[in-house]
Amino acid sequence: MNLATSSGTVRVPIALNERSYDIVIGSGLLADDACWDGLPASADALIVSNTTVAPLYAQALATRLSQRHRRVLQVQLPDGEAHKDWATLNLVFDALLGAGCDRKTVLYALGGGVVGDITGFAAACYMRGVPFVQVPTTLLAQVDSSVGGKTAVNHPLGKNMVGAFYQPARVICDLAMLNTLPPRELSAGLAEVIKYGPIADAEFLAWLETHVEDLRALEPRALAHAVQRSCEIKAWVVGQDERENGLRAILNFGHTFGHAIEAGLGYGQWLHGEAIGCGMVLAAELSARLGLVAPAFVPRLTQLIQRAGLPVQAPVMPGARWLELMRVDKKSEAGEIRFVLLDGVGRAQMRGAPDALVLDVIAAHTSTD
Amino acid sequence: MNLATSSGTVRVPIALNERSYDIVIGSGLLADDACWDGLPASADALIVSNTTVAPLYAQALATRLSQRHRRVLQVQLPDGEAHKDWATLNLVFDALLGAGCDRKTVLYALGGGVVGDITGFAAACYMRGVPFVQVPTTLLAQVDSSVGGKTAVNHPLGKNMVGAFYQPARVICDLAMLNTLPPRELSAGLAEVIKYGPIADAEFLAWLETHVEDLRALEPRALAHAVQRSCEIKAWVVGQDERENGLRAILNFGHTFGHAIEAGLGYGQWLHGEAIGCGMVLAAELSARLGLVAPAFVPRLTQLIQRAGLPVQAPVMPGARWLELMRVDKKSEAGEIRFVLLDGVGRAQMRGAPDALVLDVIAAHTSTD
Numbered sequence: 001m002n003l004a005t006s007s008g009t010v011r012v013p014i015a016l017n018e019r020s021y022d023i024v025i026g027s028g029l030l031a032d033d034a035c036w037d038g039l040p041a042s043a044d045a046l047i048v049s050n051t052t053v054a055p056l057y058a059q060a061l062a063t064r065l066s067q068r069h070r071r072v073l074q075v076q077l078p079d080g081e082a083h084k085d086w087a088t089l090n091l092v093f094d095a096l097l098g099a100g101c102d103r104k105t106v107l108y109a110l111g112g113g114v115v116g117d118i119t120g121f122a123a124a125c126y127m128r129g130v131p132f133v134q135v136p137t138t139l140l141a142q143v144d145s146s147v148g149g150k151t152a153v154n155h156p157l158g159k160n161m162v163g164a165f166y167q168p169a170r171v172i173c174d175l176a177m178l179n180t181l182p183p184r185e186l187s188a189g190l191a192e193v194i195k196y197g198p199i200a201d202a203e204f205l206a207w208l209e210t211h212v213e214d215l216r217a218l219e220p221r222a223l224a225h226a227v228q229r230s231c232e233i234k235a236w237v238v239g240q241d242e243r244e245n246g247l248r249a250i251l252n253f254g255h256t257f258g259h260a261i262e263a264g265l266g267y268g269q270w271l272h273g274e275a276i277g278c279g280m281v282l283a284a285e286l287s288a289r290l291g292l293v294a295p296a297f298v299p300r301l302t303q304l305i306q307r308a309g310l311p312v313q314a315p316v317m318p319g320a321r322w323l324e325l326m327r328v329d330k331k332s333e334a335g336e337i338r339f340v341l342l343d344g345v346g347r348a349q350m351r352g353a354p355d356a357l358v359l360d361v362i363a364a365h366t367s368t369d
Numbered sequence: 370m371n372l373a374t375s376s377g378t379v380r381v382p383i384a385l386n387e388r389s390y391d392i393v394i395g396s397g398l399l400a401d402d403a404c405w406d407g408l409p410a411s412a413d414a415l416i417v418s419n420t421t422v423a424p425l426y427a428q429a430l431a432t433r434l435s436q437r438h439r440r441v442l443q444v445q446l447p448d449g450e451a452h453k454d455w456a457t458l459n460l461v462f463d464a465l466l467g468a469g470c471d472r473k474t475v476l477y478a479l480g481g482g483v484v485g486d487i488t489g490f491a492a493a494c495y496m497r498g499v500p501f502v503q504v505p506t507t508l509l510a511q512v513d514s515s516v517g518g519k520t521a522v523n524h525p526l527g528k529n530m531v532g533a534f535y536q537p538a539r540v541i542c543d544l545a546m547l548n549t550l551p552p553r554e555l556s557a558g559l560a561e562v563i564k565y566g567p568i569a570d571a572e573f574l575a576w577l578e579t580h581v582e583d584l585r586a587l588e589p590r591a592l593a594h595a596v597q598r599s600c601e602i603k604a605w606v607v608g609q610d611e612r613e614n615g616l617r618a619i620l621n622f623g624h625t626f627g628h629a630i631e632a633g634l635g636y637g638q639w640l641h642g643e644a645i646g647c648g649m650v651l652a653a654e655l656s657a658r659l660g661l662v663a664p665a666f667v668p669r670l671t672q673l674i675q676r677a678g679l680p681v682q683a684p685v686m687p688g689a690r691w692l693e694l695m696r697v698d699k700k701s702e703a704g705e706i707r708f709v710l711l712d713g714v715g716r717a718q719m720r721g722a723p724d725a726l727v728l729d730v731i732a733a734h735t736s737t738d
Contacts, residue, residue, distance in 0.1 A: 043703040070703075086455055097526035102702050125531045127699045128521065129612070152497065157466035162494045164533065243498070330496045333471050334412040334439075 009035065010224075012231045014147070015239045019167040023147055023231045025224065029174040030057075030064050039169055040131045042104040045069035048092055048119040049110040050079040053137050056180055061110055061135065069106070073099050077115060082268035084114045084154045086162075092122040103127035106169075112138035112185070113145035113272060117163070120151030124166035134171040138181055139189025140273050142173040143196075143230035144251075148238040154267060158328040159259045165243050173231070175223055183216070187309030188273025190215060191254075193226050194304060195280065196233045199250045202346035204229050205304075212307045249331055250348035253340045254280030257314070257362075260325035264317050277310030278365075285361045286353055287342040297345060313367035319359040326358075378404065379593075381600045383516070384608045388536040392516055392600045394593065398543040399426075399433050408538055409500045411473040414438035417461055417488040418479040419448040422506050425549055430479055430504065438475070442468050446484060451637035453483045453523045455531075461491040472496035475538075481507035481554070482514035482641060486532070489520030493535035503540040507550055508558025509642050511542040512565075512599035513620075517607040523636060527697040528628045534612050542600070544592055552585070556678030557642025559584060560623075562595050563673060564649065565602045568619045571715035573598050574673075581676045618700055619717035622709045623649035626683070626731075629694035633686050646679030647734075655722055655730045656711040666714060682736035688728040695727075 009026030029035045045065050049058050054076045065072045075095035077088050096105065107130060109119030116134050123132035134146035152163025178186070190212070197205025207225075208215075214222035234251065241248040258279030261270055270278075284301045287293045302312050323337070331338045336352050343349045378395030398404045414434050418427050423445045434441045444464035446457050465474065476499060478488030485503050492501035503515035521532025547555070559581070566574025576594075577584075583591035603620065610617040627648030630639055639647075653670045656662045671681050692706070700707045705721050712718045 086459070090455070093524055093531055094526075097524055097530060097697060100696060100701075100704065102704075103699050104702065125533060127530060128519065128532045128534050150497065155462055155466055157463075161466060161496060162462055163497045164494060165497050327469060328466060330472050332469075333473065335469065335471075 010228055012228065012235050014167075014235045016167060016242055019149075019242075021168060021170050023171040023173060023235065025142075025173045025175065025227050025231065027174065027176045027220070029172050030060050035172060036064065036068065039068070039133060040104070040106050041068045042106055043070045044099070044101045044105040045072045045108060046092070046096060046101065046105060047072065047074045047108045047110055048077065048115060048122070049074070050077045050115050052079045053111045053115070057110060057137065057177060061108065065108065071099070073101070077118065079114075080268045081114055081154070081262070081272060082266070084118060084267065086153055089118050089122055089153050092118065093126060096122075096126055103130055105130050107132040108135055109133070109146070110135045110137060112136065112141045116141050116146045117151050117160070118153060120149070120166055120168065121153060121163050124151055124164035129166070131169045134168045136171065136173055137177045138185055139178055139227070140185070140192050141189075142178075142227050143189060144192040144234065146171050146173075147231055147234045149242065159263055159267070160330070161328075173227055175220065175227065178218060178223065183309065184271065186216060186218075188271040188277075190308040191273035191277040191280070191305070191310055193230050194308060195251070195253050195276065196230050198280070198284070198301060198342055198345060199253045199340070199348040200233045200237070200346060201229070204233075205345065209304055212304060216309065249350050250340050252331065253342075253348055254283045256326050256329050256331065256337065256339050257282040259329060260317075260322055261315060263325050264321060265315055270311070270315075274311055277305045277308065278312055278314055281305060281312045281365055282314060282361055283339060283341060285365060286339060286358065289357060289361060290341065290353065292349075293342040293344060297342070312365070314362055314365050316366060319362070322359065322362055323355055379597055381597065381604050383536075383604045385536060385611055388518075388611075390537060390539050392540040392542060392604065394511075394542045394544065394596050394600065396543065396545045396589070398541050399429050404541060405433065405437065408437070408502060409473070409475050410437045411475055412439045413468070413470045413474040414441045414477060415461070415465060415468075415470065415474060416441065416443045416477045416479055417446065417484060417491070418443065419446045419484050421448045422480045422484070426479060426506065426546060430477065434477065440468070442470070446487065448483075449637045450483055450523075450631070450641060451635070453487060453636065455522055458487050458491055458522050461487065462495060465491075465495055472499055474499050476501035477504055478502070478515070478537075479504045479506060481505065481510045485510050485515045486520050486529070487522060489518070489535055489537065490522060490532050493520055493533040498535070500538045503537045505540065505542060506546045507554055508547055508596075509554070509561050510558075511547075511596050512558060513561040513603065515540045515542075516600055516603050518611065528632055528636070529699070530697075542596055544589065544596065547587060547592065552678065553640065555585060555587075557640040557646075559677040560642035560646040560649070560674070560679055562599050563677060564620070564622050564645065565599050567649070567653070567670060567711055567714060568622045568709070568717040569602045569606070569715060570598070573602075574714065578673055581673060585678065618719050619709055621700065622711075622717055623652045625695050625698050625700065625706065625708050626651040628698060629686075629691055630684060632694050633690060634684055639680070639684075643680055646674045646677065647681055647683055650674060650681045650734055651683060651730055652708060652710060654734060655708060655727065658726060658730060659710065659722065661718075662711040662713060666711070681734070683731055683734050685735060688731070691728065691731055692724055
């Protein structure tokens with residue numbers, strides 16, 4: 001299913017009928033012609049990046065794109081989850097309209113999850129839809145957010161509340177770009193890598209337990225395997241349930257708690273991956289309390305998350321605030337909070353839980369310092 | 370193809386595979402159970418209306434919906450094209466999130482084109498997509514904007530530049546609601562009715578020439594025929610080209626000139642239908658100058674537009690401003706303005722035209738008072 005190319009590059013296909021596309025994984029992909037072949041060519045391209053990533057890679061990407069487009073424009077967004085809002089999204093529309101870009105313009109998202117989500121949503125909406133390509137530069141974006149077509153911005157009352165399902169034309173994961181990633185961001189990305197183990201692949205979880213230090217050290221073979229396996233699992237899930245009518249929700253393991261942490265502390269205080277790391281501990285504990293997984297699994301997962309450099313203790317927030325924040329989660333139905341919980345190791349399910357039990361679980365993993 | 374129901378109600382189907390839906394046309398539809406059967410029922414509904422329409426019909430609609438939903442919420446937007454922007458769209462998200470509405474919530478657009486476009490775009494984006502129903506209360510919305518799934522808001526640099534293709538679950542055209550429509554709005558709606566003649570149906574054009582005064586007098590049988598025939602033509606076009614890759618663009622006859630008038634004078638100075646009325650005169654003239662239609666067709670169409678109560682003289686704007694405004698049109702490609710022009714009476718085509726000729730056409734129909 002996955003084709004290794006001559007240069008060691010791997011392609012993971014996402015099968016979505018006329019919206020199918022490939023995730024290309026390799027090193028030094030800006031120089032790899034095959035990686036760019038077949039993408040839509042048109043008069044105009046816009047590289048959307050942020051003030052941190054653009055100085056590192058925008059010029060090189062622009063040079064590559066100038067072979068395919070007559071004009072290659074750029075816009076730099078402010079960096080960080082705190083800026084994932086309408087005002088930042090509008091900077092993309094301003095750039096497109098200010099330059100007179102037509103509805104064949106191709107957008108390139110060069111950055112992490114925030115840049116990818118904003119660029120994808122801008123592509124979904126600009127003139128009711130233009131093509132876009134993901135060029136994720138963080139581990140989190142390479143293994144999760146750039147794949148699968150979920151795009152959004154935040155609303156003051158909830159994360160990712162305004163968005164679209166809109167698939168990219170291709171995802172280009174250049175592992176060499178991870179060399180410039182700060183260690184804290186690398187750890188945040190590992191949260192989404194670890195996620196795939198408990199929900200879908202017990203063997204991958206065991207592999208991570210022996211390779212987590214290699215990943216933090218950016219060991220190339222370990223990194224390539226982790227990104228490829230993560231993308232394969234995500235491709236398998238998204239291919240079955242593009243618009244999250246069921247199965248796809250399992251990818252939100254740890255996210256109900258995690259989104260509450262992000263919104264409760266203010267976007268950007270904890271990185272998304274950090275909130276998900278802690279959120280997975282809480283979700284595992286809740287699963288154990290409901291008898292869905294062995295109690296010993298909780299310290300096992302907690303230890304791996306900790307070794308990845310992620311927080312495992314929840315921040316202090318009043319119980320009512322936790323519940324209020326979790327109730328606006330997109331998985332809620334008619335006011336009931338629904339969690340992605342485990343069903344043994346390597347499987348997940350969606351279900352509700354009594355408020356009192358949920359608060360008990362949070363209390364058991366809240367720092368008392 | 371179109372089924373007349375026992376009550377004289379007509380259904381015009383729009384065939385778009387899993388996104389297919391019906392346009393229901395009749396009088397007093399709030400009281401007609403069959404009209405509402407089969408729509409998604411869920412815990413929450415939100416009626417989106419504006420400060421002009423809500424006092425007339427929101428309570429009656431809420432009463433009807435309370436039979437299908439546990440909570441029926443309402444939000445009133447400011448009235449008018451000048452408010453078709455992100456700030457107004459965000460009022461809908463604020464209402465949804467403030468009330469804790471989940472992703473099964475059904476939105477109901479109760480109003481004219483602006484309310485319908487904003488509500489549809491809000492439905493497309495809220496939690497990445499919730500169902501919505503169009504309840505158009507203006508003639509323009511009943512015959513055009515509520516049908517076909519084009520949703521959008523304006524950007525300061527161009528009309529409808531940010532939006533989505535997102536189909537409603539049903540369009541409910543209650544002809545009785547037109548009784549409260551101000552005459553100026555009725556005339557504006559007639560512009561979009563008239564449009565269908567030149568581009569698709571010479572016979573309908575001739576019918577309009579004998580019935581335009583009946584329509585302005587809201588004669589029920591004439592009105593029912595005009596709305597039905599307009600919806601049939603639109604359904605036929607949209608069914609073949611949902612995302613405007615080709616044919617659908619013909620529905621934009623008069624719109625390249627018209628959008629420039631709206632943007633150039635400031636949204637809301639001329640009603641959309643007024644700008645389209647004048648825009649059709651210019652598009653017919655340009656068609657005649659290019660030898661695509663007989664010169665005598667221009668005064669013929671001009672007369673009908675005038676009888677509908679619409680302006681036929683373009684406002685005074687510098688030529689460079691006209692061209693600049695038309696170049697940001699969504700149909701432009703690589704900087705070339707593309708017009709929907711006639712191909713005889715009852716057929717349309719897309720093509721470019723020399724700037725000098727376009728300016729000459731505008732000058733020939735600009736008031737010199």
